[in-house]
Amino acid sequence: MDSRNDMLRLLHGRRQGYSLEQPFYTDPDFFKLDMELIWYRDWLFIGHDCELPKPGSYITAQIGDYPVVLVRDQQGKINAFHNSCRHRGSRVCNADKGTAAKLVCPYHQWTYELDGRLLFARQMADGFDKRQFGLKPVACESVGGYIFICLAKEPADFAPMRAMIEPYLLPHRLREAKVAFESTIVEKGNWKLVWENNRECYHCAGNHPELCKTFPEAPTVTGVQGADSDPEMLAHWAKCEAAGLPSKFRIDPAGQYRATRAPLLRDAVSYTMTGRRAVKKNLSDSVSIDRVGSLLLYHYPTTWNHILGDHAVTFRVLPISATETAVTTKWLVHKDAVEGVDYDLAELTHVWTETNDQDRRIVEENAFGILSPAYEPGPYSELHEGGVIQFVEWYASFIGPRLAEDGRPALRSVA
Numbered sequence: 001m002d003s004r005n006d007m008l009r010l011l012h013g014r015r016q017g018y019s020l021e022q023p024f025y026t027d028p029d030f031f032k033l034d035m036e037l038i039w040y041r042d043w044l045f046i047g048h049d050c051e052l053p054k055p056g057s058y059i060t061a062q063i064g065d066y067p068v069v070l071v072r073d074q075q076g077k078i079n080a081f082h083n084s085c086r087h088r089g090s091r092v093c094n095a096d097k098g099t100a101a102k103l104v105c106p107y108h109q110w111t112y113e114l115d116g117r118l119l120f121a122r123q124m125a126d127g128f129d130k131r132q133f134g135l136k137p138v139a140c141e142s143v144g145g146y147i148f149i150c151l152a153k154e155p156a157d158f159a160p161m162r163a164m165i166e167p168y169l170l171p172h173r174l175r176e177a178k179v180a181f182e183s184t185i186v187e188k189g190n191w192k193l194v195w196e197n198n199r200e201c202y203h204c205a206g207n208h209p210e211l212c213k214t215f216p217e218a219p220t221v222t223g224v225q226g227a228d229s230d231p232e233m234l235a236h237w238a239k240c241e242a243a244g245l246p247s248k249f250r251i252d253p254a255g256q257y258r259a260t261r262a263p264l265l266r267d268a269v270s271y272t273m274t275g276r277r278a279v280k281k282n283l284s285d286s287v288s289i290d291r292v293g294s295l296l297l298y299h300y301p302t303t304w305n306h307i308l309g310d311h312a313v314t315f316r317v318l319p320i321s322a323t324e325t326a327v328t329t330k331w332l333v334h335k336d337a338v339e340g341v342d343y344d345l346a347e348l349t350h351v352w353t354e355t356n357d358q359d360r361r362i363v364e365e366n367a368f369g370i371l372s373p374a375y376e377p378g379p380y381s382e383l384h385e386g387g388v389i390q391f392v393e394w395y396a397s398f399i400g401p402r403l404a405e406d407g408r409p410a411l412r413s414v415a
Contacts, residue, residue, distance in 0.1 A: 003029035008403045011396050017389060018377040025190040025370050031322035034191070035064040037402040038301055038395075042256075043141070043148045043158060045303035045316055046070060048332065049175045050145065051097065052078055056114060059097045063318060066151055068138055069093045071103065073114035080140035080149045081116050086133040103135070144169025145177065146303075146314075161257055161299070167246045168259045168295055172307050173284040177332040180311070180339065181349050184328040187360045189367035191301065191319040192395065194327060197363050198304055199387035207358050210351045214268040214275050215294075222296055223249035223260040225386035236263040236293055243289045255394040257299040264293050270310050271351040279310040279343040281334040300394055311343075313352050323367060329356060 007030055010021045023030045040063070047059050047070065058071040060083055067083035069092065083091050090107040093100075102119065103112040111120035116135040121128065139150040141158045144166050148158070187194055197203070201217045208215075215221075220230040227233045227249045240247040240261050247261035268275030269291055282288060287309055295307035306313045312332040319325050331348055339345055369375065380389050 003027070003033060004403055006030075007033055008400065011400050011403070014396060015377060016393075017382070018379055019196075020192070020392065021377060022370055022375050025193055025367065026322055028322045031190070031319070033403070034399070035319070037399050039064055039151075039319065040066070041150075041152045041156075041402070042301065042398075043150045043156065043161065043299070044301070045299060046080075046147050046149050047316075048145050048177070048179065048314070048330070049078065049142055049147060050177050050332070050335070051179060054099070056099045056101055057097075058093055058100065058103070060093050060095065061318065063151065067091055068149060068151075069103070070140065070147060070149070071100075071114050075115075077115075078140060078142055078147060079115060080138040080147075081135035082138060084136070085110055086118065086135065087121065092135070144172075145174025160252065164250055164252060165257065165259055165297060165299075168261075168297065169307075171245055171284060171286045172295070172312065173286055174307075174312060174332060176335050177283060177312065178335045178337075180331045180333045180337070180343070181345060182328060182330040183349075183353065183356070184326055185356055185360055186320065187325045187327060187363045188323060189325060189363035190322060191317055191325045192391075193363050193366050193370075194317055194325045194359075195300070195391050196388045197359055197366070199391045200381075200385045202381055202384035203362060207362060208355050210273065210354045211271070213273060214264045214271050214351070216262065216265055219384050219386055221262045222298075222387055223251070223258060223262075224390050227260065232263060233260075237261065240289070240292060245287065245289075245292065247295075254397070255300075255390055256398075257297075259295065259297045261295050262293050263291065267291070270308055271306070271313065272347055273350065277310045278348040279333050279337055281337045281342050282309055283307070283311055283332070283334055285334075300391065311348065325363075327356065327360075329353075 044063060046061050051059055052072040055072055055074045058069055060069045068080055069083040070078060070080045072078050083093055085092050085105040085107065087108055087110045090105055092103050092105045109122060110118065112135050113119050116137060118130040118133045121130060139155040141148050143162045204212055204217050219225040220227045220233055237247040249260035251258035270276065270278045272278050292309040297305040302317050304315050314330045316328040317325060329352060333343060337343060
């Protein structure tokens, strides 16, 4: 209870426009509250529909204490379950991804259908009722090729987010794409530091030479600061919307998710060192206009995205501990694009592989400095860090009321 009161006290005393107090970035008890009050309650991006191409395809993920598995069933539906056998709790699927006709627990071979029903439990006593021991479901939604899950007993309504972001995503036909490459790096910093670093380009010129060849540093690009008065942004929106691509900046009232389309620098059409295409085939057969720029999609706390004309780069954030965060990046291309013919993998991934490693070092240095007893919250730049200010405001406005609630159980019980 002390950590709950401490967090609430610090939030009430927080100076707006400044970074958070040290415990928000370092304290294990504050981290547990983040997990309980945000990560175990809100919708989380896990992966893409195209990663589950056929019945039996599955992917797994670990969200704090909760292992989950997502699997496509025989009817084509994507289901999510707690990855915990109803016998004695062993993980049923222990690989990151794979394909299986049935989900079989490796411990005692309890066997589940792809819709979660328990099919087989050997040598159980008479009267054992398999119907009572299916895998426990997790709320699961798919929108525009993105799969979200929610661990809460009563998930928030997904419909408003679907209504906002689906029109932006559908033209890119990501359900029909394929993952050309993926990587996961562990950044030795709190998940909020990962997000704060992502939400500004104040640091870009001095740290991201590869990205700065094509991505604008202007704070208006991501929409939070004055995009609707930026002539270049307005012209780009008008051009793209005339071609049937929703582009104007939109944000949900609570500030949790938003989307906009932004131009790249000069004549650049892709994130490459030359600015030229990384993939010969368009990502989508439905998007063919020149210089479509990048669709920027953000959803706290798990994902930011860049969707271009020739490929998409998607990012997933998952916290490991108070001072460790896993960032998974996936490069998506047209399903028929052939490596070595339509794209060179090194060229496709170079800019963001370098940028991710640079960001890892930045976050780790930030985290190292925050550990100092001399650390105190400092002021964000109102000119360049409006996105960071917006993220911290979202965090405080989401977790604050939940801290003040009477401690009702919010999670499904797990075997």
